[in-house]
Structure formats: C-alpha cells, structure tokens
Amino acid sequence: MNSSLTLSITTFLYGFSAFLYLIALVFKWRTPGVLATGFVFAGLIGNTAGIALRWAESYQMGIGHAPLSNLYESLVFFAWTIALLYLFIERRYGNRVIGAFTMPLAFLTMAYASLSPNISDRIQPLLPALKSNWLIAHVITCFIGYAAFAIAFGLSIMYLIRHREPGRNGSVLGRFPEPRVIDDLTHRMIMFGFLFLSVGIITGAVWANSAWGRYWGWDPKETWSLITWFIYATLLHAKMMRGWHGRRIAYLSLIGFAAVLFTYFGVNLLPGLHSYGAMGQ
Amino acid sequence: MDNKEIPGDSPHPNGLWSFFASVKLSVVLLLTLAATSVIGTLIPQNETPENYRRAFGEFYYRLFETLDIFDMYHSWWFQLLLLLLTVNIIVCSLDRLAATWKIVFAKQPRFNLNRFRSDKHKISREVPQAPEELRPVIEDLLAKKFTYRRTAETAEGFVFFAEKWRWTRLGVYVVHASVIILLIGGLLGSIFGFEGYVNIPEGEMTNTVNLRNSGKTIQLGFDIRCENFNVSFYPSGMPKEYRSRLSIIENGATVLQKDILVNHPLRFKGINIFQSSYGQLPAEISMTAAPEEITLSFTSKETGMVYNKTVRSGERIVIPEDLGEFVINDFQKTYDFRGRALGPTLIGTLVQKNGATVEVLLPFKFPGFDRMGAIIDPQRDDAVLISIDDVSSLPDQQAKRFYTGLQVTKDPGVWVVYTGFVLMIIGCVIAFFMSHQRLCVEVVRRGRQCLVTVSGSANKNKLGMHRKVETIADHLLGTAGEPLAAPVPTGQNIKKEDQ
Ligand code: HEM
Numbered sequence: 001m002n003s004s005l006t007l008s009i010t011t012f013l014y015g016f017s018a019f020l021y022l023i024a025l026v027f028k029w030r031t032p033g034v035l036a037t038g039f040v041f042a043g044l045i046g047n048t049a050g051i052a053l054r055w056a057e058s059y060q061m062g063i064g065h066a067p068l069s070n071l072y073e074s075l076v077f078f079a080w081t082i083a084l085l086y087l088f089i090e091r092r093y094g095n096r097v098i099g100a101f102t103m104p105l106a107f108l109t110m111a112y113a114s115l116s117p118n119i120s121d122r123i124q125p126l127l128p129a130l131k132s133n134w135l136i137a138h139v140i141t142c143f144i145g146y147a148a149f150a151i152a153f154g155l156s157i158m159y160l161i162r163h164r165e166p167g168r169n170g171s172v173l174g175r176f177p178e179p180r181v182i183d184d185l186t187h188r189m190i191m192f193g194f195l196f197l198s199v200g201i202i203t204g205a206v207w208a209n210s211a212w213g214r215y216w217g218w219d220p221k222e223t224w225s226l227i228t229w230f231i232y233a234t235l236l237h238a239k240m241m242r243g244w245h246g247r248r249i250a251y252l253s254l255i256g257f258a259a260v261l262f263t264y265f266g267v268n269l270l271p272g273l274h275s276y277g278a279m280g281q
Numbered sequence: 282m283d284n285k286e287i288p289g290d291s292p293h294p295n296g297l298w299s300f301f302a303s304v305k306l307s308v309v310l311l312l313t314l315a316a317t318s319v320i321g322t323l324i325p326q327n328e329t330p331e332n333y334r335r336a337f338g339e340f341y342y343r344l345f346e347t348l349d350i351f352d353m354y355h356s357w358w359f360q361l362l363l364l365l366l367t368v369n370i371i372v373c374s375l376d377r378l379a380a381t382w383k384i385v386f387a388k389q390p391r392f393n394l395n396r397f398r399s400d401k402h403k404i405s406r407e408v409p410q411a412p413e414e415l416r417p418v419i420e421d422l423l424a425k426k427f428t429y430r431r432t433a434e435t436a437e438g439f440v441f442f443a444e445k446w447r448w449t450r451l452g453v454y455v456v457h458a459s460v461i462i463l464l465i466g467g468l469l470g471s472i473f474g475f476e477g478y479v480n481i482p483e484g485e486m487t488n489t490v491n492l493r494n495s496g497k498t499i500q501l502g503f504d505i506r507c508e509n510f511n512v513s514f515y516p517s518g519m520p521k522e523y524r525s526r527l528s529i530i531e532n533g534a535t536v537l538q539k540d541i542l543v544n545h546p547l548r549f550k551g552i553n554i555f556q557s558s559y560g561q562l563p564a565e566i567s568m569t570a571a572p573e574e575i576t577l578s579f580t581s582k583e584t585g586m587v588y589n590k591t592v593r594s595g596e597r598i599v600i601p602e603d604l605g606e607f608v609i610n611d612f613q614k615t616y617d618f619r620g621r622a623l624g625p626t627l628i629g630t631l632v633q634k635n636g637a638t639v640e641v642l643l644p645f646k647f648p649g650f651d652r653m654g655a656i657i658d659p660q661r662d663d664a665v666l667i668s669i670d671d672v673s674s675l676p677d678q679q680a681k682r683f684y685t686g687l688q689v690t691k692d693p694g695v696w697v698v699y700t701g702f703v704l705m706i707i708g709c710v711i712a713f714f715m716s717h718q719r720l721c722v723e724v725v726r727r728g729r730q731c732l733v734t735v736s737g738s739a740n741k742n743k744l745g746m747h748r749k750v751e752t753i754a755d756h757l758l759g760t761a762g763e764p765l766a767a768p769v770p771t772g773q774n775i776k777k778e779d780q
Contacts, residue, residue: 063515124519132544184744191713198709202702211544213555213690214476215698216467218354220322230315238308259315267322 003054004121006046007076011110013043014083018107021099025172033096040083040090040103047080047110058123068139069130072121075113077139081147082106085189089151093185095177101154134207142200142225146260148193149232153257155186156250163246183246186253187239194232201225224263231256301372310366317362321353367464370457381450384717390429392442396738397721402747403736404754412438412724412731419722422756427720438724438731445718450740452711455704462701469694475499478557481507482684486530490689501552501689504530508538510559510683514647523556525685551691558686561624561646571612571627577643579604580666604665606632607641616644623647631667643669716741720753733758 017039024033054067054076067073086102113119162176176182204222205215216222235252238244300306324345333351334342349356397403408415416432419441423430427443477490477499486506489498508526515521522542529537529549539547546555571594579588579600588601597608609629616626623644632638639661644650651667716739723734735754739746 124517131542181744195706195709195713199706202706205702206699207544209695210546211555212557213546213553213688214692215695218321218326223318223322223354227315227318230311230318234308234311234315237304237311240304241308 003050003057006053007050007110008114010043010046010050010079011107011114013039013046014079014103014107014110017043017099018103021096021103025097025100025175028172028175033099036096036099036103037087037090040087040099043106044080044083044087047076047083051076051080054123061123063123065131066136067123068136070120070124072113072119074139074143075109075119078143078147078150079106079109079113081144082109082150085147085151089185093177093181095175097158097176098151098155101158102151105150105154132207132210134203134210138200138203138207141196141203145193145196145198145200146264148189148196149253149257149260152186152189152193152253155182155189156253156257158182159186159246159250179246183249186250190232190235190253190256194229194236197225197229197232201229221263221267224259224267228256228259228263231259298372298376301368302376304373307366307369307373310362310369314362314366317353317359320350324350324353326354327352363464367461370460374454374457378454381454385447385450390431390442390444390447390719392431392444392719392721394440394721394723397723397736398734400736400738402750403734404750405732405734406754406758407727407730407732408758409730411729412726415439415724415731415733419724419757422753423720423722426753427718435723435725437726440724441722443720443722446715447717449711449715450717452708452713452715455708456712457708459701459705459708462704463698466694466697466699466701469697470692471694474692474694475690477689478687479505479689480558480560480684480686481505483507483509483682486528490687502531503536503549505554505687505689506530507685510685512559512683514650523559523685525556525559525687527554527685527687551693553690553692555688555690556685557688559683560686561683571609575609575627575669577607578668579607580668582664582666600665603634605634607667609643616642618642618644623650627669629667631661631665633661634664641667643667645669716746718746718749720750722753722757 017036020032020036020039023029024031024036051067054073055064058064058067068077082102083106086099086106089098090096114121158176159179159182162173162182163179177185201222204225208217208222209215231252235249235256238252239249328351330342330346333345337345345351349358353359416439419439420430420432423441423443426445428445429447430441430443433440433442476493478493479487479490481487484507486504488501488504490501491498506528508528510526511522511524513521513524524540524542526538526540527547528535529547537547537549541547541554541556543556546553548554574591574593576589576591579590580586581588581602581604584602586602590598590600592598592607592609594609594612597606599606607629609627611628613626613628616623616628623642624646626645627643629641629643630638631641641651718737718739720735720737725732725734735750735757737746737750737753
C-alpha cells in the first residue's frame, strides 16, 4: 500500500459520499445519507493514511519532509481539512444536507489534485527556501482557513437556495436547516477561517522575513491573500450594518471564496514570476 | 455580535466624527482596498519605462504613470486609503471604547433582572425543594462555571447572578489596535529601514551595499567577509543547500562568524544578512594540477554504506562490497560537459562488477556531480556513487571561487510589526470565540416547592449561550423535573437542530 494508491481510493470515497449525500437530499432517503457519512469517515481515514504514508515515503527516499511542500500535497491537506470540519459539523448539527454542499468540494479537490496534468504528485526534495518550520505552519494554517471558507461557501449556496422559499415540511427545502441556523453557521465558519487566514498570512510574512529579509513585498500571491482577507473583513463588518443579513452576506461569502480560489490557482496565470515557493533569486 | 449595540449612538453628533466612526465607511474602505489592490497584481510593478511603453503604448503609459499605477502600493492614493482606514479605526474605536470601558471596569457588574425575566429562551421548572435547600447547590454549580457571582434575596426567594469573561469585550479593540500597530511598523520600516544587496567573492570583503530601489550605495559601518560559499545538490540536480560562511569585521577585528543558509540569516547591529543568490567569478583562477592525493567517498546504493578512501592518481583501488574497482586517470583544468563548464575535474574509470567500464567525472565544484551522472549514463549499473569527500580540505582553495549574493536589510519596524501580529491573533481569538456571558437563576417559593428559572445572555454567540443555559438548567433541575409554564418553544427548536 503506498500513498498514491491510498489517496486515489480516498478520492473515490469522497466522490461516493458526495454522490450519496445528493441522492439522500433529492430523494429524501435516509439510508444513503448514513452510508455517505460512513464514506466520509472511511475517506478521512484513507486521507490521513495517505498523508502519513507520503511522509514516511519521503524519509525512505532520504529527502524527508512534511508532506506540505507543493501544490499536490497542499490540495490533499485541503481536502482532509474540509472532510474533518464537515464531519464535525454533521455531528454537531445533525443535518446531512450540508454534506451535499461541502463534500463535493472535498471530492473535486482530490480529483483535481490527482488528475490535473499541471500538478505533479512526485515526492520532491525541498528547495533551500522551503526548509522552514514557518512554511509548514504557513501551509497548515492557510489551508485550514481555506477549508473553513470552502464550507462557508457551500453553506452560502445552501442559504441562497433555501431562503427563497418557506421550506414546507417534507419538501426538499424543508430538510435544509433553517436559514437563521445556516447564517449563524456560515458566520462561525468565516470567523474560524478569518482567524486561520490571518495566522496564515502572518506565518507567511515571518517566513518571508527569515528567507528574504522582508515580511511583505506586494507580490501577487501575497497581495491576493490580503485581498481575500479584506473581503472577509468586509463581511464581518457588514454583518453589523443594518440590512446586511442573510442574502448579502451569502453573496459576500461567495465572492470571498472566489478570491480564495484565485489566490491559490489564479495567481499563477498572472503576469509575473511567483510560483509556489519560488525562491526570489 | 450584538447588532442592537451597533448603530451609531455616538456621543458626538459632529458630522465629521460620525462620518469617521461609521462602520459603513470601513466597509467601503475595505472593499476599495480589496478592489484597487487587484490592479497591482494585473500590472507588474516597478518595471522599466521601456517595458511599460512596449506593453501599453505611449498614451496608457502616460496615464498609468500619472496615476502611479506602476508603483501603486506606494502611491499617494493608496497610502491615503490606508490613512483613511487608520483614522476610521481609531475614531470608531474611541467612539465605542468609553461605553465598553464602563462595562468592563465597573466596580460592581450590573445585572438587569427584568431583562433576564423577559428572556425568550429562559427555562423554568418546578422542583420539590425549598429555596434554602437549593441555595448551596446553585452556588456551587455557578462557582464552577463563572468567575463572578452574586446572590440577592428577594421577597419570595433568591436571585443568583453570575458572569464571566467580561474583559473579552476588549477583544475587538485589541484587533483594531493591532491593525494600527502593523501600519505604524510598516511606516517605521519604510522611513528608517533599507533593502540592499551585495555580491562578495569568496575571501573578499565589503562595507557597502547597493539599495534595491534607488540604486544608491550605503555604508554599513562594518565589513562583511565571505570566507567561503558552498552549494550542494540533490541527486536530481535540484539545489539542496546554499551556505556562506561570513565574518563580521569591525575595526579590523573579527567580531562574529557564522554560516548563513536560506532561512537562517545573520543579524548584527540591527542589520540582517540573508543568503539570496550565488554565482561564479568570470575571471577564475583555476587549479593547475591535480592534487597528489584526495579523499573520495564511495556510497553503496544497496546498503547505504559510505566508504572513504584516499586515492592517488593512477592508483587502482578496490571498492568494498564487491562494487568494483576505481582509478583516477586524468585531470582537466576545465571540463566541458555538454556545453557546461565544470571547472577543474578529475576523470576516473570505474570497472563495474559486470566488467563494464564507465567514465566517472569528479568536478571539484560540484562534489555531488556523480549522483547526477549516474542517472544520465545508461551504462552505469548505478550500484555505487562516487564523490569528492571534503572539498574544503583541498589544497588549492581558489579552484572553486564563487561569489555569494547577499540580501542586506535593516528594518527597525519589524518588532513593531511582530507585536501587531501577536496582538492580532490574540485579539481575533478573543473576539471570535469568547463572549461576556451572564447568567441569572431565580428561585421563587411556591408553597413547599419552588419555581426555578434559568436564563442567560451573552454579547456574542447567542445560540451557544442558549445551549449553555440548557445544560445548566438540566444540571440543576435534573431532566426529570416537570417543565413548567409554557414549553420553551425556541429552546427546543435549537435542541432539535443541534442533535
Ligand atoms: C483592516 C481593518 C480591520 C480589521 C482587521 C478589523 C477586524 C475586526 C474584527 C475581527 C472584529 C470582530 C468581528 C466579530 O466579532 O464578528 C471587528 C469588529 C468591529 N470592527 Fe473592525 N476591523 C477593521 C477595521 C475596522 C474599522 C475601520 C472600523 C470602523 C468603523 C471597524 C469597526 C468595528 C466594529 C464597530 C466592530 C464591532 C465591535 C463590537 O463587537 O462591538 N473595524 N473588527
């Protein structure tokens, strides 16, 4: 059993769970939902094992390092965090509808990581600039933040679907949590994400300062993470203004997540030099 | 977040003050900052005018130039936005701080009994004990869960108040202060700091660096000498480590010596020296002859064992583990490897176990070269890798003269910024996850029994507080106690959601 295989299986398990959550939602069946939870569990175990194996394999190759050093590894960790946070929410809120909106994200992340031709899943040795504990802290915290924002994104879509109709008992919408509860949970996820994004930006700045002697250089990746941070800060404050509940907050959360995605994937398309962990030589 | 507490009940009716105290302004400013920041990521910053002219044409070049788009994060208008945000945060915080301060530092916390009584989520039950019996039980429980407690006697029984984490109301002020501190730190750095670079050949020293932005030169007040520079590679050819041994020389005496690596800079008198790049000197003094003897290391791929052997030119040696035989048979001052100059190189022949002979290159500058070669050469069975063991012990140091590229910076604001970082994290944790929680338990005599009502309030996370009230009620009254009065509709609702 190696990490590659384990992680491929994980992709399928997340895929099944997402599919079953959707089936359970649309056909109002219970069993697929319960099964889906089982798949998330199994997927999470596989995901954890995959990360651990990859870590061990890097040591066997003599280039041991935490499996958080490139795009592939960070996506795997991202999926892991989404699944873990989701399970936690499912336990606490006892509602599987949320799974239909968040587990597809975990699945897509894993699928993208494994299938995209631009992403190499080879275990590579670390470039000198990447040998830093601050970098590890940076990747972990950023991705916990991104995962929380991903779940907030799923919740906001739920909110936008749900708030239109009163949600009669027995209808599909009636199975959604109440808008008030979705809104509250979204806000919690965003606070959680905002904290971790802040810590992520901070550890990134400390890393940059120890590697290049400057904590902030306005390079596109840094700038985009700051843009994301501004958007979510806006959201936190907008919530305090009259009339900024529910729907508008949900839209802001969608915009925020778009910024997250752009920070992560879009920046490489911009003119300029930054790629993941490029060394500023 | 308590939305009711927000709308501007400012004590200053002044128009300008309330303009700057408004959350609406901060929403506008934050969104504007987000939107304008995008520009600088779409248009590469600080390139040469010729590049911009070529990319945008004369008209747009002029337009963008006028708007400072090519260095927008330092432009007057971007800085103005930051300044407005700063004023906004300060005014807004001052505006609210007085009220918060009063709550947080009140000698005796105030409790509004009527507000608790009219709480929609209160839980009431009748229990078979007398109020006096209940008193110690309630007080014990509250003592476990709250830091401040007060008991008052009423005509028909008791009221117990308890609360904790009043100070957490200050959390948001810490966050806002941290933003200001960060901006101040950044300002300090840009006024009193510099960012420079310098290349120093091995064995040489300098006391000046060039500034990145202006191209000016500045004096450091001490000398930096590069004793030596080393780069090592992974088998795949990727760089593994850059290492410069630097000495700091003040008034002719070496006061500090340190190896710097990427991520491990040297700091001296507020000046930071970072490993940033390296290169080879163009006019290189080369090694003229092979050293008489040299220590080579032989690494067995299979067992991972490393054997060091001292070898003389022309002398045939047997590698342990039956890995073959090796002999050095040539030396070249510069070896041309597929168009790449390897510099002084020993050339040896490895006779493998299977009888095949392969040529092995041992360039002094790239001690790990054979690892790469092993991958390239299909003839090799790849069982043993050979490298020059310790390049630095070679007689002729000048053979591999590199220069090290150093980033030299000074930023007296960095500790201010780091303080801001720490405060921001602490402040966010407090603001997001802790709230000022108040609880009220009222016990009213009803003949031989009594009616107990639990209610609570918090300035944030109200759902969480309802849940807490429920647990406390369950704890106090036992789940067996008959629910009294109207069933608690909203409370149950929440329960259902939370199952
Ligand atoms: C980059 C700038 C800013 C950051 C990072 C920031 C951050 C925060 C955070 C994390 C909270 C807590 C939110 C919550 O509990 O949901 C908060 C609350 C608040 N912020 Fe800001 N803020 C910023 C700028 C401003 C500005 C310019 C104003 C000016 C009006 C402002 C006014 C407020 C107010 C009134 C609150 C609510 C305080 C309360 O709970 O009573 N913030 N801010």
